[in-house]
Amino acid sequence: MADTPILLRExxxxxxxxxxxxxxxxxxxxxxFLVDKDGQEIASLGEVGNLDTTSLASLAAGNVAATGGMAxxxxxxxxxxxxxxxxxxxxxxxxxxxxxxxxxxxxxxSLGLVKLRSKQVSHQLATMFDEIASNDFxxxxxxxxxxxxxxxxxxxx
Amino acid sequence: MTFINYASREINxxxxxxxxxxxxxxxxxxxxxxxxxxxxRGKLISLATETDRTLFFDFMPLxxxxxxxxxxxxxLYTVPGQVFYDASRKLILKGVDGVxxxxxSQEERMDANIESLYNLEENLKSQGxxxxxxxxxxxxxxxxxxxxxxxxI
Numbered sequence: 001m002a003d004t005p006i007l008l009r010e011x012x013x014x015x016x017x018x019x020x021x022x023x024x025x026x027x028x029x030x031x032x033f034l035v036d037k038d039g040q041e042i043a044s045l046g047e048v049g050n051l052d053t054t055s056l057a058s059l060a061a062g063n064v065a066a067t068g069g070m071a072x073x074x075x076x077x078x079x080x081x082x083x084x085x086x087x088x089x090x091x092x093x094x095x096x097x098x099x100x101x102x103x104x105x106x107x108x109x110s111l112g113l114v115k116l117r118s119k120q121v122s123h124q125l126a127t128m129f130d131e132i133a134s135n136d137f138x139x140x141x142x143x144x145x146x147x148x149x150x151x152x153x154x155x156x157x
Numbered sequence: 158m159t160f161i162n163y164a165s166r167e168i169n170x171x172x173x174x175x176x177x178x179x180x181x182x183x184x185x186x187x188x189x190x191x192x193x194x195x196x197x198r199g200k201l202i203s204l205a206t207e208t209d210r211t212l213f214f215d216f217m218p219l220x221x222x223x224x225x226x227x228x229x230x231x232x233l234y235t236v237p238g239q240v241f242y243d244a245s246r247k248l249i250l251k252g253v254d255g256v257x258x259x260x261x262s263q264e265e266r267m268d269a270n271i272e273s274l275y276n277l278e279e280n281l282k283s284q285g286x287x288x289x290x291x292x293x294x295x296x297x298x299x300x301x302x303x304x305x306x307x308x309x310i
C-alpha cells in the first residue's frame with residue numbers, strides 16, 4: 001500500500017491539540033485543523049460551531065491535491081502554502097509532509113500573521129509526526145483483529 | 158488509508174465510486190444520501206459543472222454504527238468519469254480503502270466500461286495499490302455487465 005497508517009497515541013493527540021491551541025491564539029484564528037492529505041481530519045480546535053469540519057477537511061485535501069497536480073505539471077514538487085481570501089472569512093493551508101495545517105480566520109487577524117505563525121509551528125508539527133511515524137505499535141490491539149463477519153453484517157442490518 | 162483514532166475511538170474508511178462517464182456514480186451516492194437517516198450522514202458535497210457533470214468529486218460522510226466499540230465512518234467519494242479528467246481520478250484514489258466500480262448497463266457502453274476498468278487498474282497502480290488486492294465491488298443494474306466485467310479481471 002502507498003502509505004503507512006497514522007496511529008496516534010492519546011498523549012500525542014493531546015500534544016498536537018496543545019500546539020494547535022497555541023497557534024490559534026497566536027494567529028488570532030477562528031478555527032485550526034490538522035488534516036491528512038487523504039482528507040481525514042486528525043484534530044480541530046476553535047469556534048467550530050455548526051461548521052461541517054468533515055467536509056472542510058475533505059475539500060482542503062482535494063484543493064491541495066489539485067494544486068499539487070498543477071505544480072507537478074509545471075515542474076514544481078508542490079505548492080507548500082495555499083491561501084483563499086474572502087470578504088469576511090479566509091483560509092490558509094500549509095502542507096507539512098503528509099499533513100495539512102488549515103487555519104480559518106476573519107478580520108480579527110491577517111494573512112501575514114497567519115502565515116508567520118503557521119510557519120513557526122510547521123517545524124514543530126513535522127518533528128512530532130516524524131516521531132509518530134517511528135512509533136512501535138506492536139503492543140496495540142488492532143480494532144480490526146476481533147471483528148467478525150457478523151459484526152460487519154450487523155452494521156448493514 | 159484507514160484512519161484509526163484511538164482517542165475518539167473512530168475508524169474512518171475511504172470508498173471511491175469509479176466508472177465511465179454518465180454510468181451513475183453520482184446517482185449512486187445521491188441514492189445513499191436520500192435513503193439514509195439524516196443523523197447517519199453528513200452533507201453531500203458535489204463539485205460539478207453547471208450541467209451537473211462531476212468536475213472533481215462528490216463527497217459524503219456516512220456513519221454506520223459501532224464495531225467493537227469503534228465508531229465506523231465511511232467517506233464516500235466519486236470520480237469524474239469523463240476520459241479527460243484522468244489527473245483528477247488519480248488524485249481521488251489516494252488513500253483509498255475500497256472501490257465500487259459502477260458499470261453502465263447499456264450494451265453500447267461496454268467498451269467504455271472496459272476502458273474505465275483498465276484505467277482504474279492503471280491509476281491504482283500509480284498510487285501503489287493492486288486491484289486484485291484492494292476490496293472491490295462491481296455494481297450495475299445489469300447482471301450480464303457485471304459478469305462480463307468480472308471475467309475481464
